[in-house]
Amino acid sequence: MLPSQLKAREFKGYPAEARQLAISHLDLLRELPASFVPLLLRELIEYDWKFPAERKQIDRQLAYLGSLSASQRQQMMAGFEQLRFSPELDHFNWVKAPTLFSEKLAAYFWASHQIDSFRTAAEDYIRRVDAATPKEPLPMPRLGIVVVGQGVTETRYPLFRKLRPHGVYFNRVKPANGVRTLLGAVTKRAAAHPVAYGHWYVDGGAAETISGPGVTSVAYDSLASARVALLFKMEEAIQSGIGGPEALRTMLHEMRPEEIGLSGKTDQAVLSRFETSLLTEGSGTQIFSTTFVQWAAREAWARAQPLTLLARFAPRQRQRPMNEMIANPEEKPALDPEGSLIDADMGAFYTWLNQQRLPGAEQASFLAWFEDHHEALAISPVLPRHTESDSPVDLEWLVNQLHS
Amino acid sequence: MAIRRRVLLTGNPQTPREIAEAISWSRRDFLRLATGASVGSALLSFAPLKALALPRSRKVVVVTFGGGARDEETFMPDGQENIPHLLTELIPQSTFFTQVVNRGILGHYVATASLATGVYETFNNFAEVPPDHPTVFEYYRKDLNRPATDAWVVAPSNGFNRIGESDARSYGNGLGAGVILPKRLLSAALSSGGRVQYAHLLRDNYETPLYTPEVKGSEIDLRQLSGILKMSVDDFTAHARTLSSPDELSVYVARQLMRQLAPSLLWITLHDMDVAHAGAYSLYIEAIQRTDRLCAEIWKTLQSEPEYAGKTTMFVLPDFGRDSDNDSGGNGFQHHRTGDPLSRTTWMMVMGPGIRENAVVGRRVQSLDLVPTLGSLLGFSPQRAEGKPLTEVL
Numbered sequence: 001m002l003p004s005q006l007k008a009r010e011f012k013g014y015p016a017e018a019r020q021l022a023i024s025h026l027d028l029l030r031e032l033p034a035s036f037v038p039l040l041l042r043e044l045i046e047y048d049w050k051f052p053a054e055r056k057q058i059d060r061q062l063a064y065l066g067s068l069s070a071s072q073r074q075q076m077m078a079g080f081e082q083l084r085f086s087p088e089l090d091h092f093n094w095v096k097a098p099t100l101f102s103e104k105l106a107a108y109f110w111a112s113h114q115i116d117s118f119r120t121a122a123e124d125y126i127r128r129v130d131a132a133t134p135k136e137p138l139p140m141p142r143l144g145i146v147v148v149g150q151g152v153t154e155t156r157y158p159l160f161r162k163l164r165p166h167g168v169y170f171n172r173v174k175p176a177n178g179v180r181t182l183l184g185a186v187t188k189r190a191a192a193h194p195v196a197y198g199h200w201y202v203d204g205g206a207a208e209t210i211s212g213p214g215v216t217s218v219a220y221d222s223l224a225s226a227r228v229a230l231l232f233k234m235e236e237a238i239q240s241g242i243g244g245p246e247a248l249r250t251m252l253h254e255m256r257p258e259e260i261g262l263s264g265k266t267d268q269a270v271l272s273r274f275e276t277s278l279l280t281e282g283s284g285t286q287i288f289s290t291t292f293v294q295w296a297a298r299e300a301w302a303r304a305q306p307l308t309l310l311a312r313f314a315p316r317q318r319q320r321p322m323n324e325m326i327a328n329p330e331e332k333p334a335l336d337p338e339g340s341l342i343d344a345d346m347g348a349f350y351t352w353l354n355q356q357r358l359p360g361a362e363q364a365s366f367l368a369w370f371e372d373h374h375e376a377l378a379i380s381p382v383l384p385r386h387t388e389s390d391s392p393v394d395l396e397w398l399v400n401q402l403h404s
Numbered sequence: 405m406a407i408r409r410r411v412l413l414t415g416n417p418q419t420p421r422e423i424a425e426a427i428s429w430s431r432r433d434f435l436r437l438a439t440g441a442s443v444g445s446a447l448l449s450f451a452p453l454k455a456l457a458l459p460r461s462r463k464v465v466v467v468t469f470g471g472g473a474r475d476e477e478t479f480m481p482d483g484q485e486n487i488p489h490l491l492t493e494l495i496p497q498s499t500f501f502t503q504v505v506n507r508g509i510l511g512h513y514v515a516t517a518s519l520a521t522g523v524y525e526t527f528n529n530f531a532e533v534p535p536d537h538p539t540v541f542e543y544y545r546k547d548l549n550r551p552a553t554d555a556w557v558v559a560p561s562n563g564f565n566r567i568g569e570s571d572a573r574s575y576g577n578g579l580g581a582g583v584i585l586p587k588r589l590l591s592a593a594l595s596s597g598g599r600v601q602y603a604h605l606l607r608d609n610y611e612t613p614l615y616t617p618e619v620k621g622s623e624i625d626l627r628q629l630s631g632i633l634k635m636s637v638d639d640f641t642a643h644a645r646t647l648s649s650p651d652e653l654s655v656y657v658a659r660q661l662m663r664q665l666a667p668s669l670l671w672i673t674l675h676d677m678d679v680a681h682a683g684a685y686s687l688y689i690e691a692i693q694r695t696d697r698l699c700a701e702i703w704k705t706l707q708s709e710p711e712y713a714g715k716t717t718m719f720v721l722p723d724f725g726r727d728s729d730n731d732s733g734g735n736g737f738q739h740h741r742t743g744d745p746l747s748r749t750t751w752m753m754v755m756g757p758g759i760r761e762n763a764v765v766g767r768r769v770q771s772l773d774l775v776p777t778l779g780s781l782l783g784f785s786p787q788r789a790e791g792k793p794l795t796e797v798l
Contacts, residue, residue, distance in 0.1 A: 107528065110509045110510075110511075110743070111509060111526040111527075111528075112526070113507070113524070115743045116743065119733075119742070119743060161482060162482075244530055244531075245530045246528075246530060282683075283681050283682065283683060283738065283739070284681065284682030284683035284684065284738075285683070287682060288682060288683060288684050290683070290684060291682060291683030291684060294683060295683065295735070298735060316684065319679075319684075319687060336686075338686075339684065339686035339687065339690075340686070341686075342685055342686035342689065343683075343684050343685045343686050345685075346685035346736075346737070347685075349729075350729070350735070350736055353729060353730075353736075354732075357732050
């Protein structure tokens, strides 16, 4: 089917708000290239469960594309227009299943050596939309906090190596009450600027109690039964001969929260969908808590674009050598705090990188702390770069520095 | 920059750090080239190696430093601690190509198949299909009339079971290499209860870490292997239990092959580092360190085995890299999905009799050049392979 043949009835399977949005922009969709519309619909079909920031992005894209003249739009879409399809893709119902179609399209672009052209077209599109989007001031500068190393008593690993060029490395941090202090800072920011999904706390173990409202909390332990249910469903699908990794991926993408025991209630639908996506779209998030925290932080930054994010890593299960598994087959997997510290150190770097990809990056601050230890790394426009401090400081002082 | 000039123009780096810097700098040059900026020529001129008599009955071992390693964790300054064996033992004995570009699909099976055919294969990475074009093993065996025992592949399981032989007309059908999938064999050797306990270590399709499809193929089964390697199933499983990784198992099997059959064309695909798909950076780093050590061990074995010593050329190359930290479309080291220039650009080292030692080649070559190079080296004609022989090692 060609976009020019689109009709309103084809969106009948879409959730209510997504359907309404698609139908109200039907004329625009009809004028866009066939290699582009399914990618837009892939986002749009999830509209009902998107965070406010994501909805705004979709709205802006549609408004921007709608504001262009036909010739401007044609020029903007020239890169997408040049991409070729396979006959199989030509007959695919991409309106009904835009995500599955997008996966097949990407595979075809790789196989037909068009992936670089697609990449260029996509980057150009993003650049243009971004340039045309008015920059709204944030109510407060963003703050990212990462806590690493839970359970590690001693290490020789050079922590924060990738972050040090960008900030101050503190080596005499007083660790007392550290986690409570940092959580307190998050709740204070949430109270000062209450924004839906604007303040996040991600924990790789059990979540600590949060003393105030307005903080969205996601924890690995609280999703334990969902993870088990998901693994069970996957095993079941594999045993029944689902037809390969790609079919499995499609099955995972279509999984609804209630299928793995998460709430399907309307008021929790957005967060439940997000949690489900962490487990179904993240690779390794089902097995390793460190991967879960890094991916959850990445997705929260990219999708919800919060003002505050605290990500606390916890020890993940250890990968065991074969002989040990044979010797102790019934034993529960032991934890690997030292390996988890290395995972988390990289996770801290990636969390900062992802924070820096958001609007307002030049004003944003970031803090990484080695839990219960004396090392921390702070990045802020008010702090020097590539500097080391041996002044004794506590975390409250550090957080206040980042606020100022 | 002074270091770079000295290294690239003389081709004789003095220290491991200089070699690593040469790689880093030339990679940046490539990236500048890719983005349209100017770049200086980094070509080396090689004198013919007339004085060096090439041994008869030459053998070749190809090792893929596989699973996807980035410069960041290998040749860049912070990564050099992970590859001490490459830097201090192997590179000084090798001719080193700093820019080997893979323009194909960045999936491990299809990319490794492309390395083996010399053509960018385009089949579905997860499909149970043979390569479309003749493999290096078929060219070798058909052109030189070599027996089936003379070409072998040791590879991670699932997917790679079809890599030994294409379905190309005039080739395929019994002309390919024997394929050994050690993890599949280990799995077969264990009781069903044991398999459950081994499960996540036996899974190697890290791109879908929770899924191990059952595949069929023409690979060697446990009984055949026992006969070929002259080793009982019990001995095999007992030894496997002492090993800490699937790649160690592969190298163990490769060593047994060398001792029992001494194939002239042996292809070993390492894959541990693809554990990166599970997102645990420490496991990815451990795997790189292990692969570094295993490459050195393979080389030592080649020097100590009478059938190989003094007449074996070893090629070591990654299949491709992984996504850059700077590409927002990816998630850094975890995957290889963006197709960015860094994930497409790797390296290759060649060592053995007649190969210039401690030399660096800065010009850009393609991973497809491997098969034509092997053809020139061993004396067969890879007619349908693309790419060009690498004259620097011929």
